[in-house]
Amino acid sequence: MDKIVIDGGRPLTGQVRIGGAKNAALPILIATLVAPGEHRIGNVPDLVDVSSMLSLLGRIGCPSLVHQGHVRLDTSRVSFCEAPYDLVRKMRASVLALGPLLARCGEAHVSLPGGCAIGVRPIDQHLKGLELLGARFELSGGYVHGYVDQLVGARIPLDVPTVTGTENILMATVVAKGESVIENAAREPEIVDLAGFLRGMGAKIEGEGTSTIRVQGVDNLRPSPNTWNVLPDRIEAGTYLVAGAITGGDLTITHVRPDDLRPVLEALRAAGCTLEVNADTVRVRRKGPLQPIDITTEPHPGFPTDMQAQLMALSCFAEGTSTIRETIFENRFMHVPELTRLGADIAIHGNTATVTGVSGLRGATVMATDLRASASLVLAGLAAQGQTEVLRLYHLDRGYERLVEKLSDVGATVARVPDDPRVRMFAPSPDLVAKTAAS
Ligand code: EPZ
Numbered sequence: 483m484d485k486i487v488i489d490g491g492r493p494l495t496g497q498v499r500i501g502g503a504k505n506a507a508l509p510i511l512i513a514t515l516v517a518p519g520e521h522r523i524g525n526v527p528d529l530v531d532v533s534s535m536l537s538l539l540g541r542i543g544c545p546s547l548v549h550q551g552h553v554r555l556d557t558s559r560v561s562f563c564e565a566p567y568d569l570v571r572k573m574r575a576s577v578l579a580l581g582p583l584l585a586r587c588g589e590a591h592v593s594l595p596g597g598c599a600i601g602v603r604p605i606d607q608h609l610k611g612l613e614l615l616g617a618r619f620e621l622s623g624g625y626v627h628g629y630v631d632q633l634v635g636a637r638i639p640l641d642v643p644t645v646t647g648t649e650n651i652l653m654a655t656v657v658a659k660g661e662s663v664i665e666n667a668a669r670e671p672e673i674v675d676l677a678g679f680l681r682g683m684g685a686k687i688e689g690e691g692t693s694t695i696r697v698q699g700v701d702n703l704r705p706s707p708n709t710w711n712v713l714p715d716r717i718e719a720g721t722y723l724v725a726g727a728i729t730g731g732d733l734t735i736t737h738v739r740p741d742d743l744r745p746v747l748e749a750l751r752a753a754g755c756t757l758e759v760n761a762d763t764v765r766v767r768r769k770g771p772l773q774p775i776d777i778t779t780e781p782h783p784g785f786p787t788d789m790q791a792q793l794m795a796l797s798c799f800a801e802g803t804s805t806i807r808e809t810i811f812e813n814r815f816m817h818v819p820e821l822t823r824l825g826a827d828i829a830i831h832g833n834t835a836t837v838t839g840v841s842g843l844r845g846a847t848v849m850a851t852d853l854r855a856s857a858s859l860v861l862a863g864l865a866a867q868g869q870t871e872v873l874r875l876y877h878l879d880r881g882y883e884r885l886v887e888k889l890s891d892v893g894a895t896v897a898r899v900p901d902d903p904r905v906r907m908f909a910p911s912p913d914l915v916a917k918t919a920a921s
Pocket of ligand 1: 508609642788811881
């Protein structure tokens with residue numbers, strides 16, 4: 483198991499190129515099942531979750547070739563209609579196989595994803611929507627077994643605007659007989675990207691990005707002759723903007739869509755940052771002290787829950803008290819006790835964290851618990867005095883491509899090393915750690 487060792491206190495300066503969005507690449511890759519043939523998808527990030535999704539597709543009988551973010555995926559043949567436990571337990575987004583497998587094969591056997599560090603993560607809305615389209619489900623042996631003779635269009639009122647639930651249902655409606663209307667649909671940019679990809683195959687979709695998505699089912703979808711490039715990752719983008727802000731640097735992120743980042747940009751301005759926003763770049767600087775912020779996570783276009791931990795790390799350094807309310811997941815404050823180990827002053831009452839800014843944090847060994855909590859610990863370590871070690875790096879590998887290289891390229895003193903407890907005890911300097919790793 484690897485860890486990251488950071489020598490904090492250095493302002494980050496320069497440019498970071500942002501990659502394709504993990505949470506768009508995952509549904510787009512599995513959506514290829516609804517159109518037999520060879521698909522070409524570009525700007526796919528090199529992440530553990532993407533590899534897991536391609537492994538799942540390979541198990542189903544769909545081979546892929548990946549070269550520098552470009553994926554060629556052949557879904558001409560489907561041999562198995564199953565997403566097995568050993569893959570689903572590593573990547574809960576495998577549940578996205580339900581809709582496409584029902585659409586393609588008329589059956590689907592998907593391991594229940596189970597909960598994770600941030601919450602129970604139920605899939606009742608996924609099943610409700612697919613049942614309204616004519617599917618029937620049995621739960622047994624930890625699997626969801628789904629069957630359908632013919633998907634038939636329906637009105638699908640969602641109780642919550644679930645992101646992957648909307649995506650699962652959307653991928654089934656495109657080949658259902660007749661019209662479907664998804665109400666209270668999630669509005670995330672990743673759903674808009676998926677809809678664009680499906681439209682490229684011949685799907686008839688309107689209203690993506692709003693709460694009501696209308697679909698006219700078609701009999702046969704074919705792969706688009708063109709390459710679909712996945713949209714930029716707004717959460718990776720926001721994370722690096724916070725890295726520039728928290729270290730008091732001057733950082734520009736490139737290949738981004740600023741419109742997808744609006745609530746994060748507003749929060750950074752409220753925190754006292756100066757932003758220069760252009761067509762596909764954002765520059766962040768900070769001259770004076772950080773100001774306290776008040777944020778509440780909401781479904782898009784509100785403030786994204788996937789940026790909550792990162793803004794909390796920033797608020798630890800503010801001159802004043804910040805309030806952070808998490809309304810999407812029931813347990814998304816796992817980073818708080820770890821930030822406290824670095825000297826942060828955070829009190830939790832229910833779904834609200836009150837962060838009292840301190841003059842600085844001091845490095846320590848901290849434990850990553852989930853993807854975005856890990857990012858917040860790296861951000862805090864970049865600004866803390868002294869050395870910080872973030873353990874259980876596999877969480878970060880799921881969602882951040884080449885994190886250590888990208889941070890090093892803009893001036894961070896950071897190394898990725900095997901987590902050898904003997905080395906950890908003596909809190910060595912990063913160059914000693916790097917020498918140990920090299921030996
Ligand atoms: C997606 O998860 C993202 N994952 C998450 O990103 C993100 O945090 C989340 O949306 C919210 O934006 C992917 O896109 C792969 P939800 P998802 O269903 O779809 C409740 C990351 O860090 N709910 O929108 O699983 C649920 O309990 C990950 O990249 C039901 O009650 O989230 C939660 O409270 C973490 N029933 C709320 O809805 C359901 O059937 C939102 O969950 C489904 C969800």
